[in-house]
Amino acid sequence: MTPTPETRSPLTAAESGDGRSGEPETARPAALVLDRASVAYGEVPVLEELHGTVYEGEAVALIGPNGAGKSTLIKALLGLVPVVRGRIEVLGAAPAQARRDVAYVPQADTLDPDFPVSVEQVVMMGRYRRIGWLRRPSAADRAEVAAALERVGLAGRARDRFGTLSGGQRQRVLLARAIAARPRLLLLDEPFNGVDAVSQHAILEAMNGLKAQGASVVVSTHDLAVAHLACDEVCLLNRHQFGFGPTEATLTPERLRATYGGHALELRGDRVIVTQT
């Protein structure tokens, strides 16, 4: 499932090393604040003691094995899973209050491929929040949908049924749906799982485009190469936080080994392959 980092060619202009090492500038407001936060379904805590800050225009990768709580953290950022201790602040508000400016991209394979809905209908769902109840999409909404599809390279597939597209293309459609919502914070749940190289490239491009416009990105992934390429920060997770900080400095072999609990294999002293995800 997880390609090794070595096999990837650089896909986009990675923005690492551009002064990320210093302290965050106070001019940029925080998009996301985790303040000793614990998240729980009912009584059982899923994630404990999360602590860190992501600033506007930055991307953070959530890295950890399956069942580590990455999806749960994303749901907590949407206000769908409660914070039982500490505090999570999204765009300066409680998570549920920030939803208007947050877009969520689920894993494409969690959606029913038989559902009779076209690509453009799926992308239009991203506009619902702005269209509001009881109203129909306007010409401006349609233009936003077309522009969003253009950005993920699927302008020609607008009228096709969603389920007839490949897994990677469906993931791009869901990303276009998020783009059409014009979010200030984008949450992506494992967008690179089972995705072809073309789609991966398109997704990374679109992520970087949103960042350039000042939006922040949270992306959960198994793919350390993605973290290196597109993310300023990483958050290492496995029920607890095993590190949160600038990508290069945080993705150390020791931390990865601790996060993956022995399923990490070291190569030549500076590279790590995760053997089980």
Place this chain on the structure above:
Amino acid sequence: MSWLDSTVHRALVEAAMVGALGGVVGVFVIVRRLPFFTMALTHATFPGIVVAALLGLNLYLGGGLFGVLVVLAVVAFSRVRGQDFTSATGIALSGGFALGVVLVSSQDGFSKDLTAYTVGDVLAVSTGDLAITAGVALAVVLVLALVGKELLLAAFDPTGASALGLPTALLDFALLVLIEVTVVAVVPALGAILAVALLVGPAATARLLSDRLAVLFPVAAAIGVLCALAGVWVSSQWNIAAGASIALLVGLVFGLAFLGSAVRGRAARARAAGPAALPEEARA
């Protein structure tokens, strides 16, 4: 003398309305994969109808109120962690129907009416019944026009809908109530056992013919209307049960569409002749 004074005329109007209603609401039943729940609802409203008959109340009101109770019970049960919606539905189906039979059988001289409740009698509809069906149809069209896009999103991507801040639990409940009132309107014509035919068959047939939601609604409604009208006509020509005739025609049309799409699918696969060939797409 009104045109509606004729039993057959009333039956035709009722059949056309329940056919259209069943077809339109059926699209949601199909895309949400709720045929089994619908089946359960038709059976579970049965005791409400019997109680209403015993108390001399309106049968629709009795069936409708009882149906809402069943919807609430099923939703509440399946929201409890670890409980399965299908199990709750199965229990509601058998339990509701059994309660209806018990109530009917406890009444002397009441048991011969059991047939009317279970397989319906579209030829017995009154003008009052017609008004109620028309009211339900109007309400359903109104709800779909107002919150159709939200119901669609909640059906396709529940988590995405919650992430947008939509009240998904409320939307789910609204959809189940929509199905429930449709069931209540259809049951007098087709009966508790056969009503599910109109709520599943036309939409499932339309789904075989098209991938587009905008097409599914009118096509399902048209199939429902045609089957219902033809069923009443067949029944009046040969003096056979109307509800069963409608249900049989629905099944026949579905069978033909299924054969047609299977043949088309084979042809499309033969044309594509590659391992990457996806299921055929009905594109103009």
